[in-house]
Amino acid sequence: MSGAFTKSTARNIYFGGSVFFFLLFVALTFDTTRTMPERDHRENLSDKVVLGKSVWEENNCVGCHTILGEGAYFAPELGNVYSRFGNSTEAIKAFIASRPAEGIRGRRSMPQFNLSEEALDAVAEFLKWTSEMDTANWPPNIQG
Amino acid sequence: MKYQSQAVAKPYFYAAIGLFVAQVLFGLIMGLQYVIGDFLFPEIPFNVARMVHTNLLIVWLLFGFMGASYFLVPEESETELFSPLLGYVLFWVFLVAGALTIVGYLAVPYATLAELTGNDLLPTMGREFLEQPTITKIGIVIVALGFLFNIGMTVLKGRKTVISVVLITGLVGLAVFFLFSFYNPSNLALDKYYWWWVVHLWVEGVWELILGAILAFVLIKVTGVDREVIEKWLYVIIAMALITGIIGTGHHYYWIGTPTYWQWWGSIFSAMEPLPFFAMTVFAFNMINRRRRDHPNKVAVLWAQGTAVMSFLGAGVWGFLHTLAPVNYYTHGTQITAAHGHMAFYGAYAMIVMTIISYAMPILRGREAASNRNQVVEMWGFWLMTVSMVFITLFLTAAGVLQVWMQRYGGSEPFMVVQEKIALFYWMRELAGVIFLIGLICYVAAYFLPERDLDVDVVAEAG
Numbered sequence: 001m002s003g004a005f006t007k008s009t010a011r012n013i014y015f016g017g018s019v020f021f022f023l024l025f026v027a028l029t030f031d032t033t034r035t036m037p038e039r040d041h042r043e044n045l046s047d048k049v050v051l052g053k054s055v056w057e058e059n060n061c062v063g064c065h066t067i068l069g070e071g072a073y074f075a076p077e078l079g080n081v082y083s084r085f086g087n088s089t090e091a092i093k094a095f096i097a098s099r100p101a102e103g104i105r106g107r108r109s110m111p112q113f114n115l116s117e118e119a120l121d122a123v124a125e126f127l128k129w130t131s132e133m134d135t136a137n138w139p140p141n142i143q144g
Numbered sequence: 145m146k147y148q149s150q151a152v153a154k155p156y157f158y159a160a161i162g163l164f165v166a167q168v169l170f171g172l173i174m175g176l177q178y179v180i181g182d183f184l185f186p187e188i189p190f191n192v193a194r195m196v197h198t199n200l201l202i203v204w205l206l207f208g209f210m211g212a213s214y215f216l217v218p219e220e221s222e223t224e225l226f227s228p229l230l231g232y233v234l235f236w237v238f239l240v241a242g243a244l245t246i247v248g249y250l251a252v253p254y255a256t257l258a259e260l261t262g263n264d265l266l267p268t269m270g271r272e273f274l275e276q277p278t279i280t281k282i283g284i285v286i287v288a289l290g291f292l293f294n295i296g297m298t299v300l301k302g303r304k305t306v307i308s309v310v311l312i313t314g315l316v317g318l319a320v321f322f323l324f325s326f327y328n329p330s331n332l333a334l335d336k337y338y339w340w341w342v343v344h345l346w347v348e349g350v351w352e353l354i355l356g357a358i359l360a361f362v363l364i365k366v367t368g369v370d371r372e373v374i375e376k377w378l379y380v381i382i383a384m385a386l387i388t389g390i391i392g393t394g395h396h397y398y399w400i401g402t403p404t405y406w407q408w409w410g411s412i413f414s415a416m417e418p419l420p421f422f423a424m425t426v427f428a429f430n431m432i433n434r435r436r437r438d439h440p441n442k443v444a445v446l447w448a449q450g451t452a453v454m455s456f457l458g459a460g461v462w463g464f465l466h467t468l469a470p471v472n473y474y475t476h477g478t479q480i481t482a483a484h485g486h487m488a489f490y491g492a493y494a495m496i497v498m499t500i501i502s503y504a505m506p507i508l509r510g511r512e513a514a515s516n517r518n519q520v521v522e523m524w525g526f527w528l529m530t531v532s533m534v535f536i537t538l539f540l541t542a543a544g545v546l547q548v549w550m551q552r553y554g555g556s557e558p559f560m561v562v563q564e565k566i567a568l569f570y571w572m573r574e575l576a577g578v579i580f581l582i583g584l585i586c587y588v589a590a591y592f593l594p595e596r597d598l599d600v601d602v603v604a605e606a607g
């Protein structure tokens with residue numbers, strides 16, 4: 001770190017490098033958002049799925065669960081729960097609706113959210129839509 | 145203290161430490177819920193404790209960064225702060241807004257909080273780390289703007305150093321990328337894509353500028369090494385950070401419905417992300433070896449060295465461990481991630497805030513360094529916290545390896561079954577967490593025990 005390598009060389013690498021790679025990142029983002037519809041199947045984003053995402057958010061499901069591997073690590077992955085539950089939205093709804101309000105003794109417990117039929121339906125559709133996304137074969141197996 | 149207005153930093157530092165204690169208490173609650181599933185259920189469900197834990201972390205680090213700026217910028221700029229009053233007002237605004245948000249999390253169900261705060265008008269809630277009600281997010285932006293204005297005006301009217309300019313660039317970047325938290329598309333894949341523009345571009349982007357600037361400042365002060373040398377290092381470090389870290393965002397774009405070329409871009413660039421952290425370690429030790437003076441604040445030097453080492457271990461080594469796409473395929477979203485998240489946040493950002501507090505607090509109280517006794521107590525805090533964080537990381541890593549093995553690689557056992565089988569490691573993590581808390585208590589005590597001086601020369605030259 002001496003001789004020809006001066007402070008202003010270092011500064012120029014910093015400026016030039018960060019601007020260049022930021023622009024490259026923007027270009028890649030542009031390409032990504034252009035090709036994503038083939039993978040996320042946004043044509044299936046019905047009003048129900050959209051409502052389901054807000055039910056998901058307004059009950060902070062991500063505070064216990066991961067979805068596509070992101071979130072909390074306390075409870076099962078839900079990105080593929082639709083497949084794990086035998087491709088059944090009814091099974092998902094039944095599971096959520098049947099949580100005991102006082103929890104299960106000694107076991108990690110999921111709250112009883114008292115969701116309306118509409119909200120239950122929506123969140124299950126949202127999980128179904130998520131499971132149909134092309135995620136490069138992740139998770140490795142059905143257990144998530 | 146060279147400039148009266150540096151005193152604005154003081155309440156920020158106290159708030160940071162106070163919220164840190166609360167953060168760790170909620171961590172311990174969650175640690176117990178991991179093994180005694182219904183602990184405090186349904187009063188404090190796990191997700192609520194988690195929001196409190198992670199949001200308190202972010203908020204106390206922000207208090208720390210702001211306090212650091214109020215302390216460091218006047219000194220670098222060789223002028224009083226533009227408006228101390230604004231600094232104090234924003235302190236109270238931020239503290240009250242933060243406290244109300246936490247009370248909201250704890251007092252009512254999250255869905256009620258969302259409804260009360262009109263989340264449907266501009267839905268931004270319910271995403272990891274960004275759980276705050278939209279109105280709180282707007283408050284954060286306002287505080288950030290006022291803060292940047294205050295600091296920016298101070299730099300403009302005074303001397304412009306590399307350290308203050310890099311610090312401000314990092315802080316502006318922090319504010320700018322936070323704006324992506326207001327973008328919440330109903331397409332989950334896109335939502336995730338831009339969510340990382342807040343989370344990744346913070347911790348592996350602009351925050352590294354803040355980290356580098358604070359570390360450089362403290363090293364100049366405690367070693368007396370020539371500013372030119374330190375500034376050159378700082379440029380090298382932040383150049384490496386941004387060159388690798390921006391495209392390195394791709395390590396989060398492997399499995400979320402994004403094109404598979406990200407497996408290449410993400411793996412290659414993020415594999416180089418440890419470089420700036422390694423450079424920081426070399427830098428810190430180099431400067432301390434070349435020191436021109438022995439600063440009486442030994443514990444601040446210890447914190448600076450600790451930050452350099454632990455950020456390299458937590459971010460560099462534990463980050464590299466799971467960053468290559470073929471590895472991440474198995475480790476994604478497991479306890480390995482939690483292990484890395486803990487050591488990286490502690491080693492880089494918690495420790496840099498404790499470094500500047502350790503350096504600045506005695507000066508803010510009119511001494512160059514704390515008395516020997518208090519420094520020793522603080523060193524106990526340093527070692528207890530740092531060593532127990534190493535153990536927390538090791539236990540979580542062991543849990544994570546077993547989890548991957550049983551659930552995804554060797555076998556395919558259900559999540560809940562595997563969690564029970566690895567409960568022993570969660571117990572050990574909790575135990576290490578309790579020792580961490582004891583370390584934190586030592587750390588706090590070091591600032592509140594009366595100073596007991598044996599040697600007089602420490603008091604002589606105050607700030």
Ligand code: HEM
Nearest residue numbers: 072073074171172174175481482485486489490494577580
């Ligand atoms: C000392 C006792 C601590 C305990 C027992 C503890 C426990 C936990 C637990 C159980 C989680 C949730 C993991 C999950 O989602 O399942 C968590 C998350 C987290 N904690 Fe802690 N924690 C402690 C201290 C800390 C400290 C000191 C820091 C940082 C300075 C920290 C930073 C984090 C972060 C960043 C997350 C989110 C991790 C992620 O999303 O991968 N924690 N902690």
Ligand code: HEM
Nearest residue numbers: 347395414417459463464466467476477481485488489492
């Ligand atoms: C101080 C800097 C860093 C901090 C504070 C940090 C913190 C975190 C946190 C909290 C997460 C979990 C995010 C979530 O909840 O989903 C995470 C994920 C991740 N980090 Fe870091 N990190 C840092 C640096 C690095 C570096 C340098 C690398 C690579 C060399 C890296 C690689 C990763 C990877 C691959 C993941 C995704 C894990 C997964 O797939 O579940 N991190 N980081």
Ligand SMILES: [Fe+2]
Nearest residue numbers: 344348393395
């Ligand atoms: Fe990252």
